[in-house]
Amino acid sequence: MKRYLYLWHRWLGIVACLFMALWFISGVVMLYVGYPKLTPAEHWSRLPVLQLDDAPIELKQVLHAADPELAPSSIRLTTVAGAPRYILEYPGPRKVAIEADSGLRALPTDRVEALAAARQFAPGVAVRDRGTVNGDMWSQSRALDADRPLLRVATADAERRLLYVSGTTGEVVRDATATERGWNWIGAWLHWLYPLRGIGIDGAWGPIVTYLSLAATLMAVLGLAVGVLRWRFKRTYRNGSHSPYQGFARWHHVGGMLFGVLLITWIFSGLMSMNPWKIFSSSQPLSVAAYQGAPLHAAAFPLSAAQALQRFADDGLQARELEWRMIGGKGYVIGYDGAGRTRILAMDDQQVLRQFNPDTLRQAAWAIRPERPMVVQQLAAYDFYYYAREPHSMMGHLQQRLPVLRVRFDDPAQTWLHLDLHTGAIVGQLDQPRRASRWLFGLLHSWDWLPLLANRPLWDLWMILFSAGGLLISVSGVVLGWRRLGRALRARRR
Template identity: 30%
Template sequence: MSILLFLHRWVGVVLALFMLVWFSTGLSIAFIGSPTIDRAQRLAHAPALLPQDGWLSLGEALTASAPARAQAVKAGGGGMGGGGMGGGAARARADHGGAKSERGVADARLLRIGEEPVWLVEDDAGRRFALSATTGALLEFDREAAERIARDWLGAPSLLYLDTVEAAVGLRNAEALKPFHRFAVGDAAGTQIIVSARSGEVAQVATRVERAFVYAGNWLHLFRWLDALGAGDYRRDALTYAGFFAAVGAFTGIVLGWIKWRPGFFGRPTYARGRTQPYRESWLKYHFWAGLIGGTFAFGWAASGFLSTNPGQIFSQATASREELGRYRGAGLPQTLREWRPSATLGLSADVVELSWSRLGEEALLIAQSRDGARRAVSAPGAVASLGEPALLAAAERLKEGAAIAGAETLADYDSYYFANHRQTALDKPLPVLRVDFADAERTSLYIDPADGRLLAKFDTSRRAYRWLYSAVHHWDFGWFRNHWLWWGWMGVWISFGVALSASAVVLAWRRLRRSLPAPQAASGEKRESRAAQTA
């Protein structure tokens, strides 16, 4: 009992303010969306593609830009992506020149950025390049070009350039897009727009209030302020330890609360002097009841927050590795993908804003994307009309080399592992999907988009456990509940209990800290003099 009390008391003293900030920022995250531009917004603002004769094929653009891309990678540019590919490996690729980079194309899209037709290419190391579809030059978007793109997006006659930054608040997983040009609209709402200097894509449009909520949400909640202090390398460790000790504080509080609680139903006194609760002082009563009612949820959020950082790598990785994705796509680019040239004879409607290549093995598929998100296959010499199930299964087998397929099923609706949350659309999580289950020790399942062959998700036994221990507990994103209006009320009520619990903990921690600190010498002397005067 004494050990529990000691742990609860002093963990609370150290982390009470942190917990108050964590729960308060959790409210912002739960109810305020991110100002980051999503796929649907990007398509809605995209200009019509309308291909013209004389545009280059993907292979021609890659060949023409190979020296510039190799130089950009050597210089540390080229949109180095995060997520598992270290700088050493990337430099090794660059040192071999541009010839091999063609075989490492992970994604290739033809679109207009401003008035310029561009092949937007991502290689298998996560680097992103914008290649001119008319000259093959590697494009960089300077301040003037970025301002034109931003004006077109907003329909604004003029913008005020602010700065060019390596990172922007509220942008996640955007390493391949940096640096960013920032512009102010100059309106009453304080709107700012951010454009990638690497790809020319608009990354964020946010008002002053939206930026404030980003600071009051993810920036504080996920310790992004450590990045601003130059201590970003320690952010994950800080989150891990904070989450662990917060869970310890919450758990010991639950145990102590249940030990102390002697329920007196219908007002029946169960404590000394006719009381029905263990504490007389207001803040202690407040803390006791908030913990008794909401402590289990506070513990669940703290413990799942601790697990979210994957401490000690106890869970498998969230996505397929670069090597696995390379095997999935297959080695080399199909000839038709390298040689096909866009032209006016395609006869695409003005609603088509993008053409993209998808490939699995030797099969290549050309897809037209409309402004409303609709996709359709486009006829091209040597290209297939669709990626059939045999090609999808063969790609899945390449990824899990040596493992046999146990079953495959086309899902017309979401399941417990592949689903869209309340802020995602069918563009983010398309349906139907092909789920391929393997008979391996990890019981791996792959979720594949049959429309374009993309690998959408990968789950094994470890990742399924993570889904329930972290995501389900932290976000309550399961079953029908995740997109029901009841979710909003449920989250609001229990996060509010967490705020109340941690606010009372701050007051009690401050009191405990004041009592524990030695009194200043001057104050001690005054007290002695006062006592002496009273005695005299």
């Protein structure tokens, strides 16, 4: 039995250790430089103050021009290439852009409009067309599917950005600085094995990463078992060491004994990030459609966009973007300024609010499962299941503001909702499988643990030290595997 442990560990390691070494190197890079994205904060900060004509079109006309048969899931009014434009999103995903001055559908984005959108994003900077792509190494995210094809524009600012402009709406939907692009060659692009998605096997990318991670996890477990079997705890070998090996083999053995358990948790949690075999997907997801109370329709919004802008300005908010929401059957317009600060304009009493009354959101949430009891609590501080990360991190684009309402439902999956009191948005939906993912991926892979996150030098030291331990095991394994292959090839030639 021992012989098979050694053989399985050896031959799995010859294949997996190289990938593990790449994962640890790229993982350290990702601690500080994430995959390019355009966060909401960056989006709002780059918008001009919203300006409308004296007689802007009505919301009813916007909805009819976009799709007279289907209600949108969201409506925004923003500035695109220097002109106000409505952006409507539909399930699918699908986006429709309507010109705010004419009420007509916007044409597909062309080169001239893409350059104008880039100048709005980076005013006073020279811009250059870099062609149109359906996807490239910096635009792999599925969140961009409704915006494809993407028009790329390079800016001549200090960051040397590469901007991606939506072919549907004309908005800048992603920016990748030269620093991000440079580090991501050995960062997220390498960590997620994105090179495999550029050689015509996109459909096989997920299974390849999943089974490679599974093989690496098995190899690490077998390696720890072999390491324990070969380690003399009470006495030493003739060489005076508790390990029988020399050179790289000893480094590999000792490194495995010191960091093997954490190595296993990191590789295993990386496997969990792929949601293998849909184990974190709920079989009975809770529908939250009733939270709106009614589809987005023009009758719920008697005030025009221009009137909403004026109300927000009177309250001290220079809105750069407006968003229409239905909550509990009532209409609200949310205004955002350049710093992401918000105001709420209630359509029923036409009052401007800083936050929603918790009872308003509680009643709207109750409509989701009115026949079942629910528990509601207001969080004033982050906890294990609701917390913020740095903008460059994988989940850094999420707006995790405080205070927030947590609503717990008595449904089969014990679903929790997090409701943002500043916008009324559902900013998180956690059921039992997703909470399991929080433990098996969020905690074990990124060490998203508040005592560490709140003490960043401690978190950095923890992540770098143990990444170095994993890299020691992986690199020494690569050397040993290379030597073993060399001996096997020479023996075959003889």
